Structures are given as structure tokens and as C-alpha cells.
Amino acid sequence: MAQSGTTSVIAEIRALEKRKAELLEAAKAEALKQAQDAIANLAEIGFLYRLIEDSGGPARPAASPSAPKRRAGEGPCPICGFKTDPPHDGRAHRGQSPKAPFKPEELSERGLSKLG
Ligand SMILES: [Zn+2]
Numbered sequence: 001m002a003q004s005g006t007t008s009v010i011a012e013i014r015a016l017e018k019r020k021a022e023l024l025e026a027a028k029a030e031a032l033k034q035a036q037d038a039i040a041n042l043a044e045i046g047f048l049y050r051l052i053e054d055s056g057g058p059a060r061p062a063a064s065p066s067a068p069k070r071r072a073g074e075g076p077c078p079i080c081g082f083k084t085d086p087p088h089d090g091r092a093h094r095g096q097s098p099k100a101p102f103k104p105e106e107l108s109e110r111g112l113s114k115l116g
Helices: 006-044 104-109
Strands: 083-085 113-115
Antiparallel strands (some): 083 113
């Protein structure tokens, strides 16, 4: 080959990618035609189906009612970094701006005592 080097390699890769896209499109069209024929055959014998294209994207996990929920008391407050009695969590810090660990006087205002 007279011409070699990065430029020709990139050109070759581009050509291959174009070819791949064409092949994929052709394969998809062929498979789609087969699927449509199969659906048409099913319809003829009384079974109605529809072909639906999945647009992709990550599958969304269905919200499970049994999913464990974090409850106050299962660990230290994510903001304070320590446990209290009775336990509290980040929700107790709503209205704080900026969010900061409770100071001793804030703990006593809320009737909390620091543990650990
Ligand atoms: Zn806290």
C-alpha cells in the first residue's frame, strides 16, 4: 500500500462503521419483515398481536412495596454523624441552612441526647 498511517486507518474504520450501520439496518429490516409476517399469520388464525419497538433506555425497576426504607434510629444521623436518644435523621434538619450537626443546645431544644 502506497498510503499508510493514521489517516488511512481512520478512513478505513469510518468506512467499516458505515458498512456496519448498513448491515445492521438491512438485518433489522429483514428481521422486522419476518416479525410482521409472523404477526400477519397469527392474525389470520385469530390471534392479534402488535409489534412494539422498545425505545431502549435503562429498565426502570418497579417500585417494590417491600423495599427496605431507611428509618430514623437505624444509624447515626447523616448530618450530625452521631446517634441520639430518641433517634433522629436528616429530616430533623429541615429548615436548617446551611445544614450542620446539632449543637448541644439545639439537641436539648429538641429533647435529644447525644449517644456514642
Ligand atoms: Zn442530625
